[in-house]
Amino acid sequence: MNFTDYTFLVIAIGTAILGAVCGMLGSFAVLRKQSLLGDAISHAALPGIAIAFLITGAKESNVLLLGALISGLVGTFWIRGIITKTHLKSDTALGLILSLFFGFGMLLLTFIQKQPNANQAGLDKYLFGQAATLLIADVYLMAIVTGLCLFVLLLFWKEFKILLFDADYTKTLGFNTKFIDVLITSFIVLAIVLGLQTVGVVLMSAMLLAPAAAARQWTNSLSTMVILAAVFGAFSGVFGTVISASQNNLSTGPVIVIVAGVFVLVSFVFSPSRGLLFKQIRFMKNRRDLELYKTLSFMHHIAETHEDISHPHSIKLLNNFQGFTRKTLQELEEKNYITISGLNWSLTPEGFEKASNLYNQNFKDE
């Protein structure tokens, strides 16, 4: 595989753009708790592709994607209808639309395959995606849609942001929340439809979620998150394409999803403020501090009974107390709370002060 090859470059740029736009809009889906909506929409797009093919008989991706867009939007609004008009919950509505539309789409696809029409081959690439079929025209389309998304995002940034974090407040400020809501949902649908050709119906939702979930771990600022998600998405797209192009028999979709999954895993573990690793480290540090203070308070308890607080006591005295080790004693000495001489320890005035205020909530530490 030649990585400067024209076809390869087209595909790599295409998947990079796709990853970026998915990351951008995915951030909103994740924060709005609409993560599974993406899954439902991408499945709901399948019958649209099949119907568009049945009507036009054409295989141009633009026509098929238009069909996908329409059926994705129908699915989305049906989901909203089910949630608002009946007592069925959102998870049921999502699962319903997802499986019913997909099943209907599969019925149409198998129906098309049995038709005496040589043109039908290749529709099943929409199931798992085949980046190799990306043409320069498709990449232009992606770029245009991404530009449009970016424009709308910047134009309505304030509205999107405020709707995201406080929908009721947005309403009282007089914004048309319904319009903003429909706008952002429509763009999510658009991004999903755009990715169908590359990543496929089944896995498109991960493309939307994974970069955003990864980006969320590194920042608490929306703008940083959107940019980070776009970057993660673009890299997953390119890496995924490179890996799947260098091997035979690999659909692009699953590979991109796994690369994005690695981004998520790394973020979950190594993010400084939220990551599991640092959380565990902080947890252990807190526990050690607690034990340290427990020892200190025990010492304080003993020292209290003497007139001279710095009176030396034997280390053996601490033996019936679980919290002490050689290391904690050393650490206490380093902090200048106690002094150790031979087998005896004695509290310093500083240590005494610290220990007596240990459980005093009003006392400000440091």
Next chain:
Amino acid sequence: MNNAQVEIQLIASLVAIACAIPGTFLVLRKMAMISDAISHSILPGIVIGFFITQDLNSPILILLAALTGIITVVLVEYIQKTGLVKEDTAIGLVFPILFSIGVIMIAKNANDVHLDIDAVLLGELAFTPFDRLIWFGTDVGPKSLWLIGGILVLTLVLLFAFFKELKVSTFDEGLSASLGFSPILIHYGLMSVSSVTTVGAFEAVGAILVVALMIAPAASAYLLTTNLKKMLLLAVGFGVFSAISGYWLAHTLDASIAGSITTMLGLVFLLVYLFAPSKGVIAVLYREKQQRTEVSLLTFLLHLKNHDELEERHVNHLREHINWQKVRAKSVLDLALKNNMIVINKNIVSLTEKGNTFTTKAIDYIITNKDAQIEDMKDDFFLFRG
């Protein structure tokens, strides 16, 4: 109908029943999307099981795959517990990744594995009658029939044995915990049954359509009844009806059986969604419209009661004053006239005796807002007739 056709329909119906039972509880427990996650993520389990056993119907494969399903649930709950992302994102991340691993495993071993992705998504119901179970030299029927039959029997036994516990923990987790039924045990029990059923149904109807068979009948039934037993029976009924009619639809169109069954499920749901007596969309819209008219009527009567001046009660003025559209004003006026609440004399509207007492009662209700008072008002105050 030949023998194979009967067998296909029988298998499809059994799958539908076996899916509808756990599906009902998943829908009630708001965990419908978990079934979607399980159905995708059992794929790597199936592929690994297939490498080991080389037989799609082997019990080891089913156990391995069901285990993957339970691992998914545990993983989703673990990620959720870390607080890094919300539950829905956790589900949305875990299953595509596991599914991708499964797809890649199939693709990399395409030459040794007689398992292709179409079969994963769609199942091969049409071929199930050809894989026979031979027992002591006699042909006792298709393997999948026995497989799914076994799973169904297991599900039914568990359902009857733990119906009470399931019911209580579904509707009131706190109560069930205080009564001594472990909600966690019931939760994982249900997850295990769903997982096993998904694997068993997988071969017949494919990964994603298992979800349809679990959710759609239960959701349709939920729109028709609020009684758990009736809901279970209705869900089973819808499932079996869709399975059999779906088979004949596929037969006519010469298309995928699983796709057709799902399409039938979709049609059933659409009909119930639109026409369900009290919870269907048409009923809901009608009720909302009715309530709007009734509220308007009440506003109108209150207005009449509060104004003695003639010009305030002139027919034309009312429309300007309360700012109603012409049509709505007329329908409200007609409704009031029909109920003998008002009389119109030379274009001046005034309350009748009946209208007057009715309005007083209504104000009483609105001010005190006590439920006890509605009881005897329900007869004459149609706003509260449900």
